[in-house]
Amino acid sequence: MRFAVIAFVxxxxxxxxxxxxxxxxxxxLGSKVISAGDTEKRVMDAGGEPSRRRAVIGRNGAQIGEDxxxxxxxSSYIIVRFxxxxxxIGVRGFTDR
Numbered sequence: 001m002r003f004a005v006i007a008f009v010x011x012x013x014x015x016x017x018x019x020x021x022x023x024x025x026x027x028x029l030g031s032k033v034i035s036a037g038d039t040e041k042r043v044m045d046a047g048g049e050p051s052r053r054r055a056v057i058g059r060n061g062a063q064i065g066e067d068x069x070x071x072x073x074x075s076s077y078i079i080v081r082f083x084x085x086x087x088x089i090g091v092r093g094f095t096d097r
Contacts, residue, residue: 027078027091029070040086043068047078056081065089 026035032046050068058064063084070078075096083089 025091027080027093029072029078029080034080034088034091036088036090038088040082043080043088047080050080051077 026033028034029043029047032042034043034046047068047070051071052069054067054069055063056065056067065081065083068080068082070080072078072093077094077096079092079094080088081090081092
């Protein structure tokens with residue numbers, strides 16, 4: 001069930017917005033705040049290893065970034081999107097209702 005929720009969120013919601021979550025430029029992960037411009041190292045220091053990683057593929061078929069998905073509760077998730085240089089370009093929190 002958890003995988004199905006993550007797959008749905010990634011396929012249909014992305015980082016742009018959906019009824020199941022809130023979008024912002026910052027999110028609390030562990031005891032730290034993550035925001036656009038942070039590095040992979042800062043995110044790893046804040047949240048540790050993500051529950052799942054997913055490649056972000058551009059229109060030409062090349063990998064242009066990566067999503068790190070953190071499970072923050074029984075039905076809540078945080079997705080941190082990185083560009084190709086390992087910098088945070090977006091964050092999003094989701095709750096499975």
